[in-house]
Amino acid sequence: xxxxxxxxxxxxxxxxxxxxxxxxxxxxxxxxxxxxxxxxxxxxxxxxxxxxxxxxxxxxxxxxxxxxxxxxxxxxxxxxxxxxxxxxxxxxxxxxxxxxxxxxxxxxxxxxxxxxxxxxxxxxxxxxxxxxxxxxxxxxxxxxxxxxxxxxxxxxxxxxxxxxxxxxxxxxxxxxxxxxxxxxxxxxxxxxxxxxxxxxxxxxxxxxxxxxxxxxxxxxxxxxxxxxxxxxxxxxxxxxxxxxxxxxxxxxxxxxxxxxxxxxxxxxxxxxxxxxxxxxxxxxxxxxxxxxxxxxxxxxxxxxxxxxxxxxxxxxxxxxxxxxxxxxxxxxxxxxxxxxxxxxxxxxxxxxxxxxxxxxxxxxxxxxxxxxxxxxxxxxxxxxxxxxxxxxxxxxxxxxxxxxxxxxxxxxxxxxxxxxxxxxxxxxxxxxxxxxxxxxxxxxxxxxxxxxxxxxxxxxxxxx
Ligand SMILES: Nc1ncnc2c1ncn2[C@@H]1O[C@H](COP(=O)(O)OP(=O)(O)OP(=O)(O)O)[C@@H](O)[C@H]1O
Ligand SMILES: [Mg+2]
Numbered sequence: 119x120x121x122x123x124x125x126x127x128x129x130x131x132x133x134x135x136x137x138x139x140x141x142x143x144x145x146x147x148x149x150x151x152x153x154x155x156x157x158x159x160x161x162x163x164x165x166x167x168x169x170x171x172x173x174x175x176x177x178x179x180x181x182x183x184x185x186x187x188x189x190x191x192x193x194x195x196x197x198x199x200x201x202x203x204x205x206x207x208x209x210x211x212x213x214x215x216x217x218x219x220x221x222x223x224x225x226x227x228x229x230x231x232x233x234x235x236x237x238x239x240x241x242x243x244x245x246x247x248x249x250x251x252x253x254x255x256x257x258x259x260x261x262x263x264x265x266x267x268x269x270x271x272x273x274x275x276x277x278x279x280x281x282x283x284x285x286x287x288x289x290x291x292x293x294x295x296x297x298x299x300x301x302x303x304x305x306x307x308x309x310x311x312x313x314x315x316x317x318x319x320x321x322x323x324x325x326x327x328x329x330x331x332x333x334x335x336x337x338x339x340x341x342x343x344x345x346x347x348x349x350x351x352x353x354x355x356x357x358x359x360x361x362x363x364x365x366x367x368x369x370x371x372x373x374x375x376x377x378x379x380x381x382x383x384x385x386x387x388x389x390x391x392x393x394x395x396x397x398x399x400x401x402x403x404x405x406x407x408x409x410x411x412x413x414x415x416x417x418x419x420x421x422x423x424x425x426x427x428x429x430x431x432x433x434x435x436x437x438x439x440x441x442x443x444x445x446x447x448x449x450x451x452x453x454x455x456x457x458x459x460x461x462x463x464x465x466x467x468x469x470x471x472x473x474x475x476x477x478x479x480x481x482x483x484x485x486x487x488x489x490x491x492x493x494x495x496x497x498x499x500x501x502x503x504x505x506x507x508x509x510x511x512x513x514x515x516x517x518x519x520x521x522x523x524x525x526x527x528x529x530x531x532x533x534x535x536x537x538x539x540x541x542x543x544x545x546x547x548x549x550x551x552x553x554x555x556x557x558x559x560x561x562x563x564x565x566x567x568x569x570x571x572x573x574x575x576x577x578x579x580x581x582x
Contacts, residue, residue, distance in 0.1 A: 121236055122146045124165035126156040126182070127198065128175050132223065136169060139225045143233060153177030157185050165193065167236055169228070172199035172206070180210060187214045194235045198223065261309040265302055266450055269440035278432050279303060283311040289382065291367075291427045292405040294434030297484030300405040301365065303432055307403055308361040316360030319353050323370045331374055333390045336381075342391025354387060354398050361401045367427070368408030368419065379423045402427065437479040437486060438555050444474055444486065451487050452502065455494035463497050469504040477509050478553040542577040545570070554581065 123145045125136045130151070137147045148163055150156040153174045160168065168186060172179035183195055197210050200221040207218050216235055219228060262276060262283075282290055283306075290307060292300045301320075308318040326334050333342070337352030353362060364370075370378070381387045386397045404427050413419035437444060445466075452463050466474075479485055493506035545563065552558045560570045574580060 120144055120146045121166040122148060122163060123232060124148045124150065124156065124159050124163070124168045126150045126153075126168065126174070127171040128152060128173075129171075132171075132198075132221075135225055136223070136228065139229050140232065143229055145232075151175075153179070153182040156182050157189075160186050160189055160193070164190065166239070167232055168193060168195045169232070170195050170197055172197055172202075172210075180206070180213065183210060183213055183215055192239075194239055196228075196231060196235065261306040265299065265306055266447055267440065267443040268446060269435070269443045271435035271440055272443060275303070275432060275434065278430065279307060279310075282307055282430055282432070286312055287399075287401055289401065289427055289429045290403045290432060291430070292403065292432045292434065293410075294405075294407060295436050295480075295482055296407050297482035298434035298436060299483055300407075300434055301363070303434060304361075304363045304365075304403045304405060308363075308401075313360050313401060317357045318361050318363065319357040320363045320365060321353055322365045323374075324366045328371050328374070331370075332377065336377075336387050336389055337392075338390035339392040342389070346391065349389070352389065354381065354400060355396060357400050358398045359400075361403055364402060364404040366406060366408075367404040368406035368410055368413055372418070372420065375420045375423045379420065379426055382423075382426050437482045438477075438553060439557075441475055441557055444479070445471065447483060447486055448474055448490060451490040452494060455491050459495050461494050461497060462500055463494055463502050465501045467501050467503050470502045470507060473504045473507055473509060476558075478555065538577075541573065542579070545573055545577065546579055549574075549579065 123140045125133055125140070125147060126149070127133050127136075128151050133149050133151070137149060140147050145166075148159050148165060150159050153176045156168070156170065156174075159165070170179055170182060170186075174182065179197065179199070183197065186193060186195055191214060194216040195214070197215045197218045198221060199206075199218065202218055202220055210218065217231065219231065262279065265272070265276060265279075267273075282288055290304075292303050294300050304320075305318060308314060321335070323331070333346070333350070333352065335352050335354055337350050337355055338346045340346060340349045364378075377387075381398070382402060385399065386395045388395060410419050410424055414421050414424060437447075448466065452466075455461065456463055474486075481488075489507055489509060492508055493502060497503070497506050545559070548559045548562055549556075552562065556567060556570055560567045563570070565573075
């Protein structure tokens with residue numbers, strides 16, 4: 119759509135020559151010969167720019183300017199006048215006039231002025247809009263804010279993530295039990311950083327069959343293998359400039375590991391069946407819940423790849439080690455599911471709270487979310503009750519009849535028995551009974567956490 123110029127002047131020869139000039143450049147022209155008409159046109163046609171004479175037969179040009187600006191303060195207005203005294207010019211500028219041109223008019227110069235103003239204005243408008251969208255996006259979508267938690271472990275994790283976000287290229291290894299938020303962290307790293315406009319590609323190393331993974335990642339040329347009827351770009355090419363999230367990296371086969379290592383080192387690769395080197399700039403964020411060190415020991419994971427991936431490590435702490443977060447996340451998920459299911463659960467019954475806190479959450483945040491989804495769906499009152507929580511009792515760490523029996527409950531005996539032996543036995547037993555929930559163990563033993571840690575160290579009770 120051509121841009122519209124409104125020309126306002128009572129001298130028909132000026133209107134005529136300006137109209138010609140503006141049509142020349144491709145603008146649509148509207149004209150007015152007095153102030154009243156001008157204001158009406160502004161309201162009706164929303165011109166992109168106005169050329170306004172200061173001296174009009176009916177209303178003073180400055181008053182027209184004011185009315186135009188009141189209507190839409192973004193419309194640029196160029197004032198025209200035979201006698202421009204400085205106070206009037208200053209006044210007009212204050213009221214938002216874009217510029218002043220003197221009569222007799224230099225039509226060529228006005229043409230250029232109008233073009234520049236419209237162009238700049240367009241860019242400015244676009245920039246304003248982009249900024250506004252960006253502000254909005256950040257408000258609703260600050261990726262780091264989606265990682266909830268106030269526990270020291272989560273705070274520490276967020277600090278590490280912030281450092282990673284600042285650096286553009288570092289390879290990251292995310293570790294943590296199932297459901298602790300590894301994928302959430304990977305996305306936050308991508309969307310909080312400079313790569314956010316580029317793709318985030320999620321590759322689950324276990325869900326793609328081994329024989330397909332190579333061509334999925336690197337692409338293939340036509341005829342590279344029987345099914346390769348057309349050339350195909352691989353995920354590395356598609357994620358160029360962005361992030362590739364290699365989930366469950368611990369399950370990648372050794373042969374594929376070697377190929378991945380090569381790309382990480384060389385930053386280029388060839389498609390399957392191809393000869394051309396393709397360069398890529400992709401940040402790799404890998405995640406696993408496997409014990410990679412053990413896998414290396416067993417010859418299932420390449421040590422060199424491990425070191426290459428493990429430039430920075432983010433550890434997602436298990437939920438049972440952060441009691442405070444359990445309730446915070448519970449409230450968050452209750453809100454979420456209240457909205458989804460149009461419920462209004464506002465309170466947590468003290469017994470439900472106790473149950474939530476005593477449970478060991480083997481499936482971590484994902485399990486908590488699922489448990490609450492079900493609970494809110496079924497709840498018809500405004501209180502979350504313990505019986506709404508479908509938590510498997512075998513994982514309940516405070517009242518554990520079955521588990522207590524499993525743990526050696528016989529007090530060690532013997533003549534040589536020392537107080538230390540007894541203490542070691544008691545700590546070991548309590549740790550096992552509380553699924554290593556150290557807060558709980560410390561509470562049960564009546565000692566503080568630091569003392570507990572010291573004793574765990576002293577008796578060599580660390581879990582490997
Ligand atoms: N700190 C957190 N704050 C809010 N939601 C979280 C947090 N951690 C995890 N979640 C939510 O819990 C669920 C599981 O998280 P995610 O899929 O990232 O875990 P994961 O570690 O990748 O699990 P898996 O190893 O099973 O793939 C998601 O719905 C996620 O949004
Ligand atoms: Mg995951």
